Amino acid sequence: xxxxLFYFHEMKIQRVKPNxxxxxxxxxxxxxxxxxxxxxxxxxxxxxxxxxxxxxxxxSLIDGYCKMxxxxxxxxxxxxxLQAGVxxxxxxxxxxxxxxCEAGRMEEAEEVFKEMLKGGVAANxxxxxxxxxxxxxxxxxxxxxxxxxxxxxxxxxxxISFYGTLIWGLCNNGKLDEAKxxxxxxxxxxxxxxxVIYTILMHASFKAGHKVEGLNVLKEMQDMGVVPTVVTCxxxxxxxxxxxxxxxxxxxxxxxxxxxxxxxxxxxxALIDGLCKNNFLGEAxxxxxxxxxxxxxxxxxxxxSLIDGNLRHGNFERAFELRNEMINNGIKLGLKTYxxxxxxxxxxxxxxxxxxxxxxxxxKGVLPDEAIYNCLIRKYHELGNMDEAIAVQKExxxxxxxNGISDCVVTNEQM
DNA sequence: TTAGGGTTAG
Numbered sequence: 001x002x003x004x005l006f007y008f009h010e011m012k013i014q015r016v017k018p019n020x021x022x023x024x025x026x027x028x029x030x031x032x033x034x035x036x037x038x039x040x041x042x043x044x045x046x047x048x049x050x051x052x053x054x055x056x057x058x059x060s061l062i063d064g065y066c067k068m069x070x071x072x073x074x075x076x077x078x079x080x081x082l083q084a085g086v087x088x089x090x091x092x093x094x095x096x097x098x099x100x101c102e103a104g105r106m107e108e109a110e111e112v113f114k115e116m117l118k119g120g121v122a123a124n125x126x127x128x129x130x131x132x133x134x135x136x137x138x139x140x141x142x143x144x145x146x147x148x149x150x151x152x153x154x155x156x157x158x159x160i161s162f163y164g165t166l167i168w169g170l171c172n173n174g175k176l177d178e179a180k181x182x183x184x185x186x187x188x189x190x191x192x193x194x195x196v197i198y199t200i201l202m203h204a205s206f207k208a209g210h211k212v213e214g215l216n217v218l219k220e221m222q223d224m225g226v227v228p229t230v231v232t233c234x235x236x237x238x239x240x241x242x243x244x245x246x247x248x249x250x251x252x253x254x255x256x257x258x259x260x261x262x263x264x265x266x267x268x269x270a271l272i273d274g275l276c277k278n279n280f281l282g283e284a285x286x287x288x289x290x291x292x293x294x295x296x297x298x299x300x301x302x303x304x305s306l307i308d309g310n311l312r313h314g315n316f317e318r319a320f321e322l323r324n325e326m327i328n329n330g331i332k333l334g335l336k337t338y339x340x341x342x343x344x345x346x347x348x349x350x351x352x353x354x355x356x357x358x359x360x361x362x363x364k365g366v367l368p369d370e371a372i373y374n375c376l377i378r379k380y381h382e383l384g385n386m387d388e389a390i391a392v393q394k395e396x397x398x399x400x401x402x403n404g405i406s407d408c409v410v411t412n413e414q415m
Numbered sequence: 416t417t418a419g420g421g422t423t424a425g
Contacts, residue, residue: 019416020417021416021417022416022417023417024416024417024418025416025417026417027417028417028418031418054417054418055418056417056418057417057418058418059417059418059419060417060418061418062418062419063418063419089418090419091418091419092418092419093419094418094419094420095418095419096419097419098419098420124419125420126419126420127419127420128420129420129421130419130420130421131420132420133420133421159420160421161420161421162420162421163421164420164421164422165420165421166421167421168421168422169421194421195422196421196422197421197422198422199422199423200421200422201422202422202423203422203423229422229423230423231422231423232422232423233423234422234423234424235422235423236423237423237424238423238424239423241424264423265424266423266424267423267424268424269423269424269425270423270424270425271424272424272425273424273425274424276425300425301424301425302424302425303425304425305424305425306425307425308425334425336425337425339425340425
């Protein structure tokens with residue numbers, strides 16, 4: 001990116017005028033880095049220079065906003081695009097629908113799909129794969145299957161990414177066996193599963209509690225000549241940690257070096273979390289600082305893992321120290337960080353301190369979830385402080401988080 | 416010449 005910008009400025013110095021393609025290329029690079037403010041600035045700059053953004057320019061921006069979860073910005077851009085007389089094509093629609101699917105906004109995605117067809121733009125395999133991913137993610141297996149049938153009816157030939165999505169969807173909807181059968185079927189048809197598909201299957205096996213099976217998938221993958229990536233190893237380390245096989249997890253973590261694979265934040269965090277949850281807090285702390293030494297900047301997730309580890313061991317002082325370190329490094333506490341503080345403070349009967357965190361969440365605009373409220377209500381109730389239990393439950397109801405079937409302990413009569 | 420889909424962490 002800095003090199004690209006250097007050439008861009010060099011162009012200006014040499015009085016070579018950048019055109020729409022030059023701007024779109026740079027703008028797309030900013031979007032892919034998640035630097036949307038810079039991208040938006042380039043967008044304005046090019047218009048100022050009298051250049052007319054085209055479907056490529058708009059699509060990069062729509063995709064960028066979608067990837068960072070700013071769906072409303074993306075939708076606004078679609079309208080701007082149409083107003084500017086630049087028609088949406090299948091690529092622009094795919095970027096938008098994929099964003100809506102990722103955010104679980106399936107009704108809107110279907111609406112956009114209808115509009116697309118009305119406008120005479122035909123769906124293709126990439127578009128359908130995005131929509132199928134959305135349906136699976138939302139647990140709408142039947143809808144996903146219907147669309148797959150329709151795709152076949154339209155003569156679309158499924159590719160490896162499509163199968164990746166399908167296998168992921170089956171695994172995430174409790175159909176691990178069907179996913180395995182499907183891999184066998186496509187292999188027989190001459191389509192070879194790749195590292196992504198094996199990683200999906202392995203992760204699903206571990207998640208279902210089948211440790212041996214998970215490791216078998218890794219072995220099968222290697223036997224088939226598919227080389228594990230850092231993502232594969234991350235899934236192995238995480239899977240083993242969650243199975244309580246912490247020593248094996250450490251072995252695979254070190255194995256990455258033998259494989260010439262560079263570890264990343266995710267793999268470190270998986271192992272740090274595993275160490276914390278398996279009573280190796282000292283090792284977790286050591287690994288955390290080894291990670292920092294390797295220039296991997298801890299994020300909210302890695303801090304939360306270590307904070308949670310300290311809290312579960314009653315090391316409140318250290319947890320607060322890490323919280324401060326996190327803030328000093330410009331990382332905001334998220335829902336999981338607050339949930340961890342509130343949960344463990346309640347477990348150690350420090351309900352007032354937990355309440356301070358709930359208040360802080362409200363001040364900072366982090367929406368608490370049902371579990372956080374229930375945890376506090378239960379603890380207040382247990383300690384005999386019904387006034388506060390009722391007050392917290394009222395807040396929960398006001399926020400629309402009380403669905404009446406949760407295990408809240410304050411009944412209507414008591415309120 | 417520039418844009419879209421599947422995998423891992425609290």
